[in-house]
Amino acid sequence: MDYNKDELGQNTDQTNSEAPLGSAPIPQARRRTVQQIRRDRMQAIAVMIVFGLIVAASVIYFVTSGNNNDDGGSTVKTDSDRTSSGVSSEISSAAPEKDSSIKDSRSEEESRSEIKEAEGHEVEVIDGRTYIDGILIVNKTYSIPRTYAPGMDSAAEEAFYNMAGDAYADGIVLYICSGYRSYDEQEQLYNSYAAERGVEEADEVSSRPGHSEHQSGLCMDVNTTEFSFEGTPEAIWLEEHCADYGFIIRFPKGKESITGYAYEPWHIRYVGEAAAKEITAQDICLEEYLDVTSDYANAQDAQS
Numbered sequence: 001m002d003y004n005k006d007e008l009g010q011n012t013d014q015t016n017s018e019a020p021l022g023s024a025p026i027p028q029a030r031r032r033t034v035q036q037i038r039r040d041r042m043q044a045i046a047v048m049i050v051f052g053l054i055v056a057a058s059v060i061y062f063v064t065s066g067n068n069n070d071d072g073g074s075t076v077k078t079d080s081d082r083t084s085s086g087v088s089s090e091i092s093s094a095a096p097e098k099d100s101s102i103k104d105s106r107s108e109e110e111s112r113s114e115i116k117e118a119e120g121h122e123v124e125v126i127d128g129r130t131y132i133d134g135i136l137i138v139n140k141t142y143s144i145p146r147t148y149a150p151g152m153d154s155a156a157e158e159a160f161y162n163m164a165g166d167a168y169a170d171g172i173v174l175y176i177c178s179g180y181r182s183y184d185e186q187e188q189l190y191n192s193y194a195a196e197r198g199v200e201e202a203d204e205v206s207s208r209p210g211h212s213e214h215q216s217g218l219c220m221d222v223n224t225t226e227f228s229f230e231g232t233p234e235a236i237w238l239e240e241h242c243a244d245y246g247f248i249i250r251f252p253k254g255k256e257s258i259t260g261y262a263y264e265p266w267h268i269r270y271v272g273e274a275a276a277k278e279i280t281a282q283d284i285c286l287e288e289y290l291d292v293t294s295d296y297a298n299a300q301d302a303q304s
């Protein structure tokens with residue numbers, strides 16, 4: 001666009017220098033036509049150059065913004081988006097042809113890993129916790145910060161006791177064996193597993209600190225954490241009914257490679273009734289429901 005200004009400047013200079021030559025009528029007329037032709041040519045060239053620049057800039061803009069869309073329809077909102085980048089996105093949309101192409105490609109790289117996760121879902125990051133479609137996700141990819149210590153979630157707790165009451169009426173006794181766990185408690189638990197059995201085995205049955213759902217206060221181990229729980233009347237009742245109360249069997253059999261954990265018939269996670277029923281009806285795990293991975297290799301905090 002600076003080009004445009006220069007051309008305009010030249011044109012004005014030419015018109016000004018033309019004025020004092022007005023004394024001789026015939027040469028003036030000739031000069032005028034010659035200058036007119038020159039000026040017309042210059043203007044035509046200038047217009048073509050400007051047009052060319054606009055086309056090039058538009059192509060760059062559409063290519064970069066097109067890539068953004070290809071990478072996922074998910075809306076990624078972060079804390080920083082709410083404050084600073086709300087402003088920066090306004091600026092880039094006001095002048096899309098020019099300097100935004102550099103900015104766009106940078107922010108695209110930053111959000112690419114997030115966008116691949118949870119494609120087509122609404123992702124919201126609040127104080128280091130990731131909510132996808134309103135569901136707090138905690139697994140090997142997604143952690144919660146050490147400082148997040150909510151205690152047991154009251155809605156989850158209430159839902160559990162409603163369920164336990166109805167189970168009791170069916171002759172089934174359900175109780176919370178392990179519910180909320182702090183970051184530090186999880187750290188001790190994981191470290192003792194890792195020391196005893198090695199990291200690889202510890203990762204199958206336990207979570208690294210910050211990656212345990214127990215820290216969210218939204219899950220509980222029912223009755224036991226022994227694999228012998230599988231197939232008991234309590235485990236069967238739990239699996240058949242927990243969705244009616246908003247719970248899912250978080251680490252189902254056959255989904256180990258997706259959840260990243262061994263089958264745990266006792267570990268239930270509160271996601272609310274609608275989501276729980278949908279997940280159960282579709283016979284999928286939470287990672288499939290939200291289109292996310294559960295892999296320490298993808299984790300942002302890259303633990304040791």
Ligand SMILES: [Zn+2]
Pocket residue numbers: 214219220221267
């Ligand atoms: Zn558990």
